[in-house]
Amino acid sequence: MQFEGAYLEDGKGWSIWDTFTNFPGQCPSGVMVHENATDTIRLRKGNVACDFYHLYPQDLRLAKRLHAKNFRFSVAWTRIFPKGDGPVNQAGLDYYSKMVDTILELGMVPAVTLYHWDLPEELQRRFGGWNSREIVPIFANYSATVFNALGDRVIYWTTINEPKTFCWEGYGTGMHAPGIRDPMQVANCSMNVLYAHAAAVKQFRKIVPGGKISMNLNAEWSVPFDSNSEQDQEAAQRKQDFEVGVYADPVYFGQFPDSVRARVPYLPEIPDDLARDLAGSFDYFALNQYTSSYAKYSDGSDSALGRCDYDVTHTGKDGLILGEQGDSGWLYSLPWGFRKVLNYVNDRYKPAEISITENGFNVKGESFMTLDEITHDTQRVKYFQEYIRNAVEAAVYDNVPISNYHAWALMDNFEWTDGYSKHFGVCYTNFTTQERILKASARYLANTFAPAK
Template sequence: MSSVAWHVQFEGAYRADGKGASIWDTFTNNHTVFPGGRTVHKNDTGNVAVDFYHDYKQILLLAKQLSAKQWRVSVSWARIYPQGDGVVNQKGLDYYKEMVDFMVAIGIEPVLTCYHWDLPQALQDRFGGWNSEDIVPIFANYTATLFEALGESVKYWTTINEPKTFCWEGYGSGIHAPGIKEPEQVANCIVNVLKAHAAAVKVFRKVVPGGMIAMNLNAESSLPFDDSSEMDKAAAQRKTDFELGVFADPIYFGQFPDSVRARIPYLPEISPELAKDLKGSFDYFALNHYTSSYARFKHNATCVLGITDYEVGHSNKDGFVIGEEGDSEWLYSVPFGFRMILNYVNDRYRLDWISVTENGFQVKGEDDMALDQVLNDKPRIKYLEDYIKNAVEAVVIDKVPVSSYFVWSLLDNFEWQDGYSKHFGVVHVDRATLKQTLKASARVLANLFQDAGNN
């Protein structure tokens, strides 16, 4: 278990070599105001980020130095198809070919994600992006281009990263691009993601024989606010149904969870044809996990999708705080929750293989610290050591088939609505110069990864 991850939060070069505009380019450069009146922190953009586009060789060599065996890379759709479809931007496609070839040459295995939230703006303008079924054949065409160009060099793929986040926050709360706040659009986004995934996998099976594909799903462990309350236990399960089950259940069982269908009347049905196409479309389970939370029953409580009958918090009925706070209101260190969610997905979906494709922590207040404090990131070290220990226990004791683990992230980078104010990196990046400096956690990870490689 020894890998690191990056994606378009790193890439920068937002209009270089023919790249088109994405919804995040528009959202940040136009300083879009969220519902509630705030914008991206300090009007930050991903225009430069850590400039991976121009500096990828040095950054990949740094990952190699830190004993990474795999590198998770996401493609910017608008760099391949500036208008979403139509004519391929050959310079963009060549860039990813060269980068993948370099990874292979230095002994790092590429793991490629086709979509990580940066929809070409042209598709949002034409038909509403993920709200419309029109996106399905266009996504299939886009992914076919990637499979054909990179399939000989890349064995492990995912179609779409964290659809729960971009459906909920992009089309429900409006705090992510494209900044829409309509529950029905969240529901449509969910179904169109499933259709797009199924369509892409059909192409994948023909173009990349022997390849492995999944979709990155993010999930917390959900604990009952009162563990003696059957209503709270049901609320905790319902939270998991709403956030994970709406994507995983259709893949494995052919339908949405009953608890979601009972509360969201405008959630489209999974047709028999779609259920058939989704069956077997995960060759492994790609899990992103950061934290855990409590859920309690509350009649008519809502989320951006609609009525849920649960509310979420980080303290239980006894006032016990679930773990050490990170630097975001949603992030707490709950190591035992990692083992719990690994067991949950394995028990529910009867898996052959789980890849943990994101896991990481922000040190509280890091943005305001002096550099020497930033580099001595003991809370991040403790988080990573404790989470990895729980993953190992899940494998050794519980027999959960975890085969790979990716830390989010190698470098401090653009963190969506938080701009550059939140830091997941094990390497500090000076925003003025882009100079990279290893934090203590980077050295700890290098040792852990080296040990894993020797066993």
């Protein structure tokens, strides 16, 4: 969705994000993509995005020029099964097979994510998508189909990208597709994600022996608003429990965090059979990390999942913001928070390896800059310098088992409800001509990861 475009080509079906963007304001929450980024000549919306579907050979060569060792991409479910299940669309499998071959020919390692929020619209209409347990065998079958097609050449896999984001924003706040606002559906989505992941991993073990699989989890570092307050310290831990623990604790410990279970009575217990299936289902920890925030105790405060008893802020007791603000309201650069998160994941879950699968920054006001200003993105360079340094320190001094690092993103793309108003790319994308132009951050990453001489 964010990169591929070609939204109905070669047999691809309709996804919930196609609906969200093509019929602005018609989802239950009434939320729309920024500026109704529909397929006009001016905006060329998510139906086109970066046109990666057609331009992937040149984009992969660009990644190689920047000394990328790995290349992560997501499979569009509706390219494989246009209606979510039923007949396989062979053209979709062939497309991804050719892409994997190209990645390997260029000497890079492919990393594949099976689900990146673009649920087939037909499944949402039939039974409510991730709100229903019916999705589990369908997702397992879809996963097995892709494993069979690509598993002979791909080692690194993830089943689902950022369940916290699409469950909370898609079914809780209504800010993302399918635009629903219902805490119970957030709970159902979270449970069904775990069932679907476990079912997919069962297929994976049979089809891709020797492969590695996980789920991409996004994690902020949570800083106590008042470091001397025990209530704020507990609120910071509780925020980790709600945002990361709901998806990681069942895998590693067989149950949801106690702080979540105590506050969300409609979140079911993890049954023994699911706990057994989840155990050992993360061969590595796939971490998406961008930002940090303060957590402050607040009795009765709610999250999208339900009562959480904490508030989130980026302004401290001293009135100063927590780090340099990006262009997104949620994004603040706090490099030492990255090291804290890496240590938190390592200490709590003790994974064999941690793959940093997303890390990046959008520069404030980039949409209103000249091309010369855009390509001299010193704030993004600073972000990468400091975040990478903290990751290196976590690996070298703290013995955190970091195996690889993926910057987000190769190029500016369609950023969900933000449309084309936010820019994470290290390459500028001209969405009219589809020209890619290197920013200073691209050159910085290329130099940083160039082979030693």
